[in-house]
Amino acid sequence: MVKGNKETTDAPRIRPVPAVSRAIAILRLLGKTRIPMGVNAIAHALNIVPSTCLHILRALTEEKLISFDSTSKHYRLGAGMLTLARSAIESNVFPVLVQPALDRLSTQWGVTAIGVDASDPDQMVVVALSRSNLPFRLHVDVGSVFPSLLSATGRLVAAFGDQPESELKKRFQKLRWDKPLDYKIWQKEVEFAKKNRYSIDKNTYIAGITIVAVPVLTPNGKITHTIVCASLMDALNKSQLVKLTNEMQAQAHKVADHLFT
CATH class of the missing domain: 1.10.10.10 (Winged helix-like DNA-binding domain superfamily/Winged helix DNA-binding domain)
Structure with missing residues (x-):
């Protein structure tokens, strides 16, 4: 024009x-x-x-x-619909790449380990899942869909996505938490996630549950997926959470290397 x-x-x-x-x-x-x-x-x-x-x-x-x-x-x-779903799964290599890592994490740490597609700015989708043999079970299945800014993955989407702050605030105000967060506190947690490349949601999204998420990033730093682990809030002490997070980050780097190289 x-x-x-x-x-x-x-x-x-x-x-x-x-x-x-x-x-x-x-x-x-x-x-x-x-x-x-x-x-x-x-x-x-x-x-x-x-x-x-x-x-x-x-x-x-x-x-x-x-x-x-x-x-x-x-x-x-x-x-x-099954044919379409099968084709979608087969054309998406992330679930195949991440599943062995999820199985190791769930077995070693007694957590529910989850692979999440976070490429959509509106929603996140669970695409891989591994449960431990412990009594704790999170009510989530492959195919479960959640708002993109929710929980620990949401902080990473905000940190490594390209949504303007005005849009983030608008979307944040629509989220539902067991224990609602103040937006300014959430912003600080987003900044922490950006700096440290992980996020922890403890007792806010789901009362009594700790959720740890690490991003899978493209070479230019754009988020595509996350690896998530969920457990009862007191099941892991601070030292164990650090070790778990480090291991999750290592697995995320390996998956990214296969996806983007």
């Missing part, structure tokens, strides 16, 4: 495609509820005109992404 004598370039605008957005919303709803739903229930939940909803459901059924029970007249996710 030319304005006066100065040439400028506008960023391309992303135009919404309602049918696509609604189809994705339907898939997410069925995945979240995990129970079959009828067309009217789906349309009401997503504020879609029932006739429009039905057309989208039929298209998704044709593509095997959802399945239809002719007896109950209900829809659920279909086998085609």
Whole structure:
């Protein structure tokens, strides 16, 4: 675009495609509820005109992404989603690279060890997981999705991401914690994470739980993933936490070397 004598370039605008957005919303709803739903229930939940909803459901059924029970007249996710999920996993080498490290960490330290994809500025996704044989179990599964700035990983996303402070504050205010943090305190913890390349959430996101996270960084310092370990708050003393963090950082460096070299 030319304005006066100065040439400028506008960023391309992303135009919404309602049918696509609604189809994705339907898939997410069925995945979240995990129970079959009828067309009217789906349309009401997503504020879609029932006739429009039905057309989208039929298209998704044709593509095997959802399945239809002719007896109950209900829809659920279909086998085609498994194919897509398998392809996504196979094309993402991080879970394969990090899984042995997670298994070692969980066995040695009695923690739940987690591999997290933190590349999306809006959300983080659990892509790998290893649980210890101890009674402690964190309620998280592969595929679990959380706001990007939550817990220990969130501090690292803020520290090594490129979101402006105004956006960080806006997103922070929407987070839910067992024991809410003041934004200024959280900012200091983000600065600590930036300097030391790890973050600890103790008794704030989940009461009684200590969560340690270290970043996996690109050569230019951009965060893509994190390695996370969670345990009962008093299960590890200060010295043990230091040793655990050092080991996690070593594993993160190894994974980064394989990912980016």
